[in-house]
Amino acid sequence: MASPRLPAAVRAPFEGRTWRGLGYVLLGLPLSVLFFSLSIAFFSAGAGLLITFLGIPVLAGTLAMCRGFGAVERARARGLLGLDVRAPEPVRGRTGGALSWMGAMLKSGASWRHLLYALLHLPWAVLSFSLALALWTWGWGLFTYPLWQWVFPMYAGQAGLQLYGDGTHDIYLDSGFEIAFTSLVGLLFVLAGPWVLRGLVAVDRLMVSGLLGPSRLASRVSELESDRGVVVDTAAADLRRIERDLHDGAQARLVSLAMDLGLAKEKLAHDPLAAAVMVDEAHGEVKLALQELRDLARGIHPAVLTDRGLDAALSAVSARCTVPVTVTVELPARPAAAIEGIAYFTVSELLQNVSKHARARQAWVDVWRSGDRLMLQVRDDGVGGAAPAEGRGLAGLTERLDAVDGVLAVDSPAGGPTTVTAELPWRA
Structure with a gap:
């Protein structure tokens, strides 16, 4: 070698x-x-x-x-x-x-x-x-002529490799030079x-x-079928998450509330003060159940996104981040509703990663349009080290964006800062 x-x-x-x-x-x-x-x-x-x-x-x-x-x-x-x-x-x-x-x-x-x-x-x-x-x-x-040049004088009866010969003049490669x-x-x-x-x-x-390979159309069809499988799997996972949140959160709280109200109804005749206390506690449980349902609805599709667009929706989600977030949205119009939803949840999940893992002091969210593409960028001054291969959240985001011809690029060297750029089709 x-x-x-x-x-x-x-x-x-x-x-x-x-x-x-x-x-x-x-x-x-x-x-x-x-x-x-x-x-x-x-x-x-x-x-x-x-x-x-x-x-x-x-x-x-x-x-x-x-x-x-x-x-x-x-x-x-x-x-x-x-x-x-x-x-x-x-x-x-x-x-x-x-x-x-x-x-x-x-x-x-x-x-x-x-x-x-x-x-x-x-x-x-x-x-x-x-x-x-x-x-x-x-x-x-x-290249190896010096190794086999001796064949000519010994077996061919000539001085070396012949370059020219006309019966009168002969030129052989036989000198050292x-x-x-x-x-x-x-x-x-x-x-x-x-x-x-x-x-x-x-x-x-x-x-x-x-x-000899598949045509571009066939490759595109295969890619779309694969993306459709990713979308179906993601939708099924979201449905299971919603079902789990309903079962473990609001549903369990409402069942407990119904039982407490039943007990309060039984105590109302002979112990009205205890019944009043139980009703007051049930009132608090109702408020908590409503808040959980609002959070769940926001996780499915926030009303502010539908009513006021990405600027207001991203400002609302950034307010829940554990670090100060500066949001800049410069869009001439609203993209397609499906793309808008994907952009919202992409930024939302990236800000959750900032809150949980980045140990950052500040973060920035920038949204703009470039040609027929919607561009998203989330930056933070944290410790870095984020990678799609290592983080399940980033890997899932990459698959979601791939399903709609989007791209996710992560620049997160050890020690920071981290910059995550997402590119989505506009499709308005």
């Missing part, structure tokens, strides 16, 4: 990445010849048979074969280049029959992209194979070869990821 202290240009010819890339390029030509030959032959046959019904199954089978070629190429790229490209969605017919499958295959854009890859990759494979093999053989051959210069030229080829090879492989990476 090359020493990491050597310059990158010196290490490159000996690195495993370089040799794996060379193996990828050299293996690519025979595979491309095979893929191209089979694809063009069967596609031509299917296109020619389209005047009959036989052309449809032949074309569908050709596209299925090309998808198989794509699986081989993705595995080769994963093993030799470290490029992990997801397979496109499998083709399924609506009814499950052969005709339905053939129709779905012919309508599949991913299948046609696999065929395009099989046709386009051959000329590129010829170029990259020829260039890589020439650089590698000439480079290492010339010529041999050393030849080795130096070979060294330059050896050092340049890995970088040329990486450029060639970069094009292969683009072709594999662009033609």
Whole structure:
């Protein structure tokens, strides 16, 4: 293994990445010849048979074969280049029959992209194979020329490697200077070869990821399905939290209140003073139950947010923080209601983190619009050290924002300060 202290240009010819890339390029030509030959032959046959019904199954089978070629190429790229490209969605017919499958295959854009890859990759494979093999053989051959130059006078009957000969004049690389210069030229080829090879492989990476992976639409659908799962899980967790708060808080208090009022009713006839005391205590319990219900309703969706917007709602939530909070909201209009709610609860949870963990003396909340994005920033002068991977609250916020194409960025070095920036779509 090359020493990491050597310059990158010196290490490159000996690195495993370089040799794996060379193996990828050299293996690519025979595979491309095979893929191209089979694809063009069967596609031509299917296109020619389209005047009959036989052309449809032949074309569908050709596209299925090309998808198989794509699986081989993705595995080769994963093993030799470290490029992990997801397979496109499998083709399924609506009814499950052969005709339905053939129709779905012919309508599949991913299948046609696999065929395009099989046709386009051959000329590129010829170029990259020829260039890589020439650089590698000439480079290492010339570089090691001093080691095998003795073969020519001993077995070939000539002084050295022949550069020119016309029957009258012959030029051989046989002097010490010529041999050393030849080795130096070979060294330059050896050092340049890995970088040329990486450029060639970069094009292969683009072709594999662009033609053999899922389309952007399919990726977006998959992402939205994943986000929908996150939203459903979050909503279920919120419902369980509300149910738990109702059961353990207001409901338990109201049950106790009903029992106390029942006892007061029984004592009213023979001990009115004791009944009055119990009614007074029940009155206090009613106030506490109402406050708990107000807090619970505020946790679901505060009325001030609906009535007066983010400025007033964030000012109200910052007033409950244990440290002084400066709130600055500069919005030309109100965003979509759902986005407004997410922004409110994001700032609310971040301020709760400031109260519980930051040990800060002051905090700041800034809200503004940038293009079609709603920007939120919560800063504090606390001890820092916050990270989504370590804190469950920040990790949950990240998932919630991801579900609506939002972004959460945390800058919290040890010792502080902490700056958390959230970006949400406006969607007004």
